[in-house]
Amino acid sequence: MTSTPTFFRPLLAAVVLLLIDLPIFAQKSFILSHVDRRGYLNISVGSNLPMNDFLSKNNEDVMPRETMVRGQAFQVQAGYRLTRHWGVVGSLTHCINPTNTNLILRQAEAAGYGSNWQTNAKLWNCTSLMAGPYVTFSPGRWMLDVRLQGGYALVLKPETVMNGDILSLPMEIKSTSEERGGLSAGIGTSIRYKVGRNIALGIHADYVVTKAKFENLQKVVTLTDIMISEQIQRQSFGGSLNVGAGVCFLF
Secondary structure: OOOOOOOHHHHHHHHHHHHHHHHHHHHHHHHHHOOOOOEEEEEEEEEEEEEOOOOOOOOOOEOOHHHEOOEEEEEEEEEEEOOOOEEEEEEEEEEEEEEOHHHHHHHHHHOOOOEEEEEEEOEEEEEEEEEEEEEEEOOOOEEEEEEEEEEEEEEEEOOEEEEEEEOOEEEEEEEOOEEEEEEEEEEEEEEEEEOOOOEEEEEEEEEEEEEOEEOOOEEEEEEOOEEEEEEOOOEEOOEEEEEEEEEEEEO
8 A cells, every 4th residue: 555755744734724724714805805894093104205395386495305314104094984985084194304414414515614524413303184085995805095185284394513624613504493384285095904804904105295384494603703693595394205004993
């Protein structure tokens, strides 16, 4: 009598287990694909990518995306479906971005402000609260949302300090910080996958524009005992792209 080769036994066991689990998995997918939940609560973390304001016709006074570098985004979002496909959604988003110190150093070198520069800059902070309509589609266990939101945002521009020397004399260039609020608008999308009756995993992306204008910024140049202060041209906060992933609670 021929015996089964040893190396075939684990493969045979895996095939048997797969055949047993397939009906269970199919049944679970069928049940979850037919579970209807009108509300959801998303909690996600991800990246914030500074971008230019593509909705503005005049970008002369808009801060370029080079002013800051990629940071972190934290978002809480809740929505409720009123009809089969349409609902309302609200979101609270907080973004933290480091200042692009390399850009500041390049600007100092281009202006001929001496040499041996070092820079210290705090973090940009932006918090937005928005709401609006969304449309959703649910093929099976998947859920696809597209939303359009508007609201208000609070932006904190950090203080930046540069230290160097010119003709062997110590020099400091400081730009002041300022906190401004303004209207914000955004468009976003989410893709979620049900892993339980009340739980889904999802990825999210939102492009947001904020109209926060900084008008009282000052640049203070100190050379030994000489101090010169000048007004910085008015600037507006531009756009950003938030991309994240997280867990979604369905209710």
